[in-house]
Amino acid sequence: MERVSWESAWEAWGEATADSIEKYGPLSLFFYRGYGSLYFSRNLLVNVFAHMGGYTATSGSLCGAAGGAGLRSVFGGETPVFRPETIGKRSRGVLLWGRNAIETHVHLLPFLDMVRKRGGEVSALEIRRTKTTDYADRWWRVRPGTDALLALLLCRELLVRGDAAAGWRDHSQNPDEFDSMARAIDAGSALTACGMDQKTFDDIYMWLLACRPVAIYGGYGIQRYMSGSRTYMCLAALSLLLGAFAQPGGGVVFGKDEMAMFPWELVRTPPVKRLLPVAEWHRTDFRRPRLGAAVFASANPAKQGPGSGDFAAALKDIPFSVCLDHFMTETAMCCDLVLPSASFLEEGPDWRGSWWHSYLLRSVPVIEPPGEALPDTAIFAGLARAVGVSCDPVAECREMDRRLRSDPRLDEIAEGIYCFDEPDTWSQSDRVIRLPDKPPRFDTPGDGAAIRLVSVHVADYINGQIWGVETGGGLPLVRLSKDDAAGAGVSEGDTVRISGEQAKGPSLQAEVRVDTSLGKGYCVMRQGADDINRLTRARSSPGSGAPFHESFVRIEKMYGKSDNSA
Numbered sequence: 001m002e003r004v005s006w007e008s009a010w011e012a013w014g015e016a017t018a019d020s021i022e023k024y025g026p027l028s029l030f031f032y033r034g035y036g037s038l039y040f041s042r043n044l045l046v047n048v049f050a051h052m053g054g055y056t057a058t059s060g061s062l063c064g065a066a067g068g069a070g071l072r073s074v075f076g077g078e079t080p081v082f083r084p085e086t087i088g089k090r091s092r093g094v095l096l097w098g099r100n101a102i103e104t105h106v107h108l109l110p111f112l113d114m115v116r117k118r119g120g121e122v123s124a125l126e127i128r129r130t131k132t133t134d135y136a137d138r139w140w141r142v143r144p145g146t147d148a149l150l151a152l153l154l155c156r157e158l159l160v161r162g163d164a165a166a167g168w169r170d171h172s173q174n175p176d177e178f179d180s181m182a183r184a185i186d187a188g189s190a191l192t193a194c195g196m197d198q199k200t201f202d203d204i205y206m207w208l209l210a211c212r213p214v215a216i217y218g219g220y221g222i223q224r225y226m227s228g229s230r231t232y233m234c235l236a237a238l239s240l241l242l243g244a245f246a247q248p249g250g251g252v253v254f255g256k257d258e259m260a261m262f263p264w265e266l267v268r269t270p271p272v273k274r275l276l277p278v279a280e281w282h283r284t285d286f287r288r289p290r291l292g293a294a295v296f297a298s299a300n301p302a303k304q305g306p307g308s309g310d311f312a313a314a315l316k317d318i319p320f321s322v323c324l325d326h327f328m329t330e331t332a333m334c335c336d337l338v339l340p341s342a343s344f345l346e347e348g349p350d351w352r353g354s355w356w357h358s359y360l361l362r363s364v365p366v367i368e369p370p371g372e373a374l375p376d377t378a379i380f381a382g383l384a385r386a387v388g389v390s391c392d393p394v395a396e397c398r399e400m401d402r403r404l405r406s407d408p409r410l411d412e413i414a415e416g417i418y419c420f421d422e423p424d425t426w427s428q429s430d431r432v433i434r435l436p437d438k439p440p441r442f443d444t445p446g447d448g449a450a451i452r453l454v455s456v457h458v459a460d461y462i463n464g465q466i467w468g469v470e471t472g473g474g475l476p477l478v479r480l481s482k483d484d485a486a487g488a489g490v491s492e493g494d495t496v497r498i499s500g501e502q503a504k505g506p507s508l509q510a511e512v513r514v515d516t517s518l519g520k521g522y523c524v525m526r527q528g529a530d531d532i533n534r535l536t537r538a539r540s541s542p543g544s545g546a547p548f549h550e551s552f553v554r555i556e557k558m559y560g561k562s563d564n565s566a
């Protein structure tokens, strides 16, 4: 890396951009934007490319795209809203369905306390013991990737026993279709596929009946499977049968549109545009027609994207690449030009919505950016100048600020804090939704040598960011059930090699923890650990999601614990 001035950086970037357009057309400009920053102004950056004739961007997300798509398909394209206040005031039961709230979403705790103070209960459905299962009043274990099936089995039971909420049919476009589909499921083999015994199933069922209205608080892990969007459709169906829309406090909670109040009219429609699925854009077949200049902003796909081992090679095929970040990330290391971005405290006025509450924040700079760092809007304004297009994201951001400040729907309740009256979709008594019409495909657990790799979020990291976190310098840990540890001939403390499905594929070393709370056939590691995404497969699930957990690995012993210490 060589230090350059801003002027020469913009000049090089501008030249590469103009060159790419001339040789391969505007679709050769690639903009990969992640969620490192949720500032509204980030939506305006593409205007610079729209002025140049078009661009290629990514579809979906590495995060909640699959689940979100499932819920939108049920709600006719709309993202449903479930306000946390409704949980606190109205829900009697909260089922944390694969949501490790105590680890990743502690701001939910005051609302869970409110539920408990009113005599309600909190339960969890998990594939392992977590801080959240310890916190919950009770928890049940399900086999990874079978939640859609379990939800449908619960629907079937409600229908067969006549326990479904009165009037549920009035809230559905296709009640008959759903009813016969659910009843047709073979309960015995489906329960085996879910890795559950009848007693556990009955316990969940009775809890749901006793704790209505139930907020099913879904997680992100449960949608990192090929069935991810279907899982959320089935959770919505279960909520409906339990009485959602009849009484506030029941429904599915899973993020919401944090850009709901953004003035979308400020985003220019490009003459041409192409979307590549975010989880596998770097596969060769997706890069035709070719990409000539790529920009990565607020994202670290070289570490956080599935199949990350192929990222560097894909970039070698792109003549010019740029990364905007605060840090020298794995992605930045692969790029030709690295541009220092100001952080959220150093820029603005800018705005943010939220994926869970209904407030907007207007943020102003409180400190100067260090060194020569600039806000992303100013960095893109420099590119526009270098290419000679008249587009200024800094001015557009000011216009956005002006519009939002004068938006009559927003009420400033404290300095920089605005609230708006966001309707709670699940509490609307006139709602009609579309239920899933096909059962999820399911297999019965086999005893293949390869086991599923599930990676989970942890409080110590912020996604892929572990700057400043003490990792101890040791090997990453891999958690295995007793059976799988015995099957691989390893025990607690051993060092193992974990390799992907293909022979000679990438591998990494890890230290074994035997976790008696796990079922057979899967292992658990922390997401954000170095190289873990070399083992995950780059493919897309419906809704352009990233099914990280549909990856299988082989585990071989390298050294025993005592060899290690010796």
Ligand SMILES: Nc1nc2c(c(=O)[nH]1)N[C@H]1C(S)=C(S)[C@@H](COP(=O)(O)OP(=O)(O)OC[C@H]3O[C@@H](n4cnc5c(=O)[nH]c(N)nc54)[C@H](O)[C@@H]3O)O[C@H]1N2
Pocket (backbone or CB within 6 Å): 063, 064, 097, 098, 099, 100, 101, 103, 104, 105, 125, 126, 127, 128, 130, 142, 143, 144, 145, 146, 147, 218, 219, 220, 221, 222, 454, 455, 456, 457, 458, 459, 460, 461, 462, 463, 464, 549
């Ligand atoms: N401190 C901190 N907070 C964070 C983050 C962070 O990195 N650090 N990341 C943020 C982001 S971007 C996200 S998306 C969220 C993620 O928040 P969560 O959804 O809570 O996190 P995950 O670990 O992805 O998944 C939650 C749980 O799902 C379980 N699970 C996996 N597969 C299955 C399954 O098939 N069925 C069931 N029932 N359970 C399953 C896992 O064991 C895991 O405990 O957290 C956010 N909050």
Ligand SMILES: Nc1nc2c(c(=O)[nH]1)N[C@H]1C(S)=C(S)[C@@H](COP(=O)(O)OP(=O)(O)OC[C@H]3O[C@@H](n4cnc5c(=O)[nH]c(N)nc54)[C@H](O)[C@@H]3O)O[C@H]1N2
Pocket (backbone or CB within 6 Å): 034, 035, 036, 037, 062, 063, 064, 220, 297, 298, 299, 300, 301, 304, 305, 306, 324, 325, 326, 327, 329, 341, 342, 343, 344, 376, 455, 456, 457, 462, 463, 464, 465, 527, 528, 532, 533, 536, 548
């Ligand atoms: N194996 C596995 N992989 C996963 C997951 C998993 O569970 N398992 N979880 C997935 C999930 S849920 C998510 S959300 C993704 C996260 O994937 P990414 O969004 O790619 O990951 P981050 O590490 O959060 O990277 C965001 C980057 O943005 C930078 N940044 C922050 N603010 C700004 C800004 O204002 N401007 C600019 N230019 N940069 C900024 C940060 O420094 C950081 O480097 O990871 C996914 N990857």
Ligand SMILES: [Mo]
Pocket (backbone or CB within 6 Å): 062, 063, 064, 220
């Ligand atoms: Mo995420």
